[in-house]
Amino acid sequence: MLAEIITIGDEILIGQIVDTNSAWIAAQLNLIGLRVKQISSVSDEREHILTALGEASRRADVILITGGLGPTKDDITKKTIADYFGVGMVENPETLENVSKIFARFNRPLLDVNRQQALVPANCQVLINRNGTAPGMWFSENGKIYVSMPGVPHEMMYLMEEEVIPKLKSTLKLPAIVHKTILTIGEGESFLARRIADIEDALPPHIKLAYLPKLGQVRLRLSGYGESEGRLREEVNDYAARIIERVKNVVLAEEDIPAEKAILNYMAERGLTLSLAESCTGGYIAHLLTQHPGSSKVFLGGVVAYSNNLKESVLGVKHETLEQFGAVSGETVTEMVEGALAHFKSDYAIAVTGIAGPDGGTPDKPVGTVWVAVASVNNKVVKKLTFGNKRKENIERSAISALNMLNTLMHESGK
C-alpha cells in the first residue's frame, strides 16, 4: 500500500522554510506500514495542484495534502480540490461552530473571510481541527483516499495523530513494516559494504539494507516488509545481529540516534562523567551534547579556549609548551586534556586544538591540521588528524573523530 505527500505553498519553493512536515508525516505513515512513494512540493496554482493530484493518484493509494488552507489562500486550494472531484462547495456546520468558538475565545469578531473556512467540497468528510480554524478534509473516491490538512505544523500533527492515523488504520488492510538501524562510526561506506557483503547478498527480497553515510558515520538500516510484524521483527533482528557481530568494533548504537546521544547513554548507564577542552571546535562538541535532555548527568562542562591565555589560565597549559610547540601540537593538546581532567574532575575528558581555516595555516601546519586527545585518569590517546580547508566541515569532522576516539577508549578500558 503506497502513500504520497503533496505540500502546497510558495514558501517552500523559494527556500524560505524547510519542509519538516513531510518527514514527520512520512515517519508516522511508515510506523503503520504505509510506504511513502513520493513527496512533492508544488506552487499555489490551480493547474499545478490538479496535475500533482492526478500524478499522485496514479502512483499511490493514499494522498496526503498539506498547506494552502490559510484564510487568504483557501479559496484556491479547497476550490481546486472540489474541481478535481467535480463537486461544489457546501458550508459545514461543525466547522463553522469550531471557527466561531475559536474566535469567541480570543474575543475577535468573525469576519466573512473567516466564515468561509467552513466551506468545504461537497464530497468531503470533515476532520475537526481543534488547534486552528482550517478543517481537515477526508475524501474517499475511486478506491483512493485523499486527506487535506493545514500546513501549520502543530495543527497538522494534531489532525494526523487524532484523526488521520486512526482512520487509516481502521480503513486499510496494511502490511507490516519493520525497520532496524545500526549506527557505525569511523569506517567508510565501501569498507563496511565489503565486510558484510555476504550477509547483504543473503538477504531475502522482502528485507532491504540501506547505507546512510554522514561525516565519519554510516547508518545501516534494515527494512523488512511482510504480513506478520512479529515474524518480520524476528527476521530483521536476526540479520541485524549478524551485521552487528561482524562489524561490532565500529558499532556505536543499535538504534537510530545521533552519535553523541549514544555516547551520553553509554556513559549515563555507567555513571561516567565527561568534560571538554575545545579550541578549534569552538563549543560545537559541548553544543552537540547539551542539545539532548538529560546530558547534564554526564556532561559537567568545559572550556572553549580560543585564546592561548585561556589555555594557560583555565586549563593550566604551560606557557613554555605553547611557546615551544605552538597551540596546535600534540604537547599542547595533551596538557589541555590533562588540565580538563584535573580542573573539571570528570572521569573522561576530550581536548581538541587545530586550524579550522580557511586561514591561519602554515607550511608545517596547514589548514585542517587538528590534534585530538581523549583521556581518563588511567588512559590517554592523542591523535593528529588531517582534514581539508572547509571550516564547518573541519569542526564537524573533528567533533565526530573525538567522539569516536572517546568511544574506543571507553570500550578498550572495559568501561
Place this chain on the structure above:
Amino acid sequence: MLAEIITIGDEILIGQIVDTNSAWIAAQLNLIGLRVKQISSVSDEREHILTALGEASRRADVILITGGLGPTKDDITKKTIADYFGVGMVENPETLENVSKIFARFNRPLLDVNRQQALVPANCQVLINRNGTAPGMWFSENGKIYVSMPGVPHEMMYLMEEEVIPKLKSTLKLPAIVHKTILTIGEGESFLARRIADIEDALPPHIKLAYLPKLGQVRLRLSGYGESEGRLREEVNDYAARIIERVKNVVLAEEDIPAEKAILNYMAERGLTLSLAESCTGGYIAHLLTQHPGSSKVFLGGVVAYSNNLKESVLGVKHETLEQFGAVSGETVTEMVEGALAHFKSDYAIAVTGIAGPDGGTPDKPVGTVWVAVASVNNKVVKKLTFGNKRKENIERSAISALNMLNTLMHESGK
C-alpha cells in the same frame, strides 16, 4: 525560466532525515532569478526516477537532482540517468584522479567499488567534486539542463557554489535580479510592517519586499526585477536606505548575514573582545560565533559551566550565591558575567543560565526560565526571560536574546 528539484533516496521518504538541501538550493536559484516550480522526493527505484525526470522535464527548463550517488548497491541513480538519455557509461579520467587523490590523502586503498565512482553517463560533462568522491554531472539535452549532485549537504553546496550556479548564469539568459537584505533584531514582524507601511506602499511593482522572520529576528528583503542591473541596484539601495533610516534602532546588519556575524564584524572593527559564560545554552553561543572565519579576533573563549562546581571553580561564582539563590537566578548570572570579564579579560562578556527543559522545572522556576547578563567593565544589563518548554528553541532563543542585549549595550555605550 523554471527549475525543478528532484531528491532521490528512501531516507527522506521514510522520514529519517528532513530534506534541507532542497530549501537551500531553491534559495540559491531564486537569487539568480530561477523560480522553482516543484520539489519532488522520489525513491531509489529505476522506474520511479525515470518517471520523475520525465514529469520534471515537461514543466521546467532546469532540473537539479540530488542524492543516490554513493558507492554502494542502493545507489542506482547514475545508471538510471544514463538510461534516461539512452547512453552508456564511460570512465572519466578526471574523476578517477580526484577519487584516487582523496583515498591517497587518507592512506586508504582504492577498491573497485570506489573506482566505479569515476563511471559516468557518456553524454555528461563532469563537475569535479573536491569535497567527495561522487562527481557532479551536467547534461544539456533537448534544450533542457539536468544536473546531478551527491546528497551529502557540504558536497552538494560546494558543487552548487563553485560549479552549478556560475555555469547556469553563463548558460542561461536570466533577467537581472537585485536583492538587498536588512537584518533586524528584537522587533516583531507586524510592528516592523506598521512602521514602514508607507515606504512599502510606495514601492514600484518591480520591487518587492519580503519579511523573513526567524526566532527574534526579521530579515527585510527587497528584490528588484528588471533589465539593467546597475539601475536596479540604485533603486533598491535607495528604498533600503529609507527603511534603514526609519527602523535603525533595530537594524543589526545591512546585509544578509547571521546576527552573530554582524556582532563579530562590529566588534572587530572596533578592536573589542568578547568572552562567554554559558550554562543552559551549553556552548551554542560559542559555536555560533566560532563557526565564522576570523572569529578569533573578537572571541577569546568561554566556559560551558554545566555543573555548579564549574561555575564556582572557573567563574568564581560564590558558593553561598548558588546555595541561597540557585543556579538560575539574577544573582548567579551576575557573578557569572563578572567572573567571565575578570578571568578571561575581555571587553565584553555574556552569561546565560536557565532551565532549557524539557525537565528540571519547579513551580518557582518553570522550564523556559532563563537569566541573561551582558557586561563590560563599565556597564551591565541583567534580564530574566521566559520561554516555553521546547529545549532546542529555548537554547536558540536564549542565544539570540543575549546577542540582542550585547548589541544594544554596545550601541548605548557608544562603542
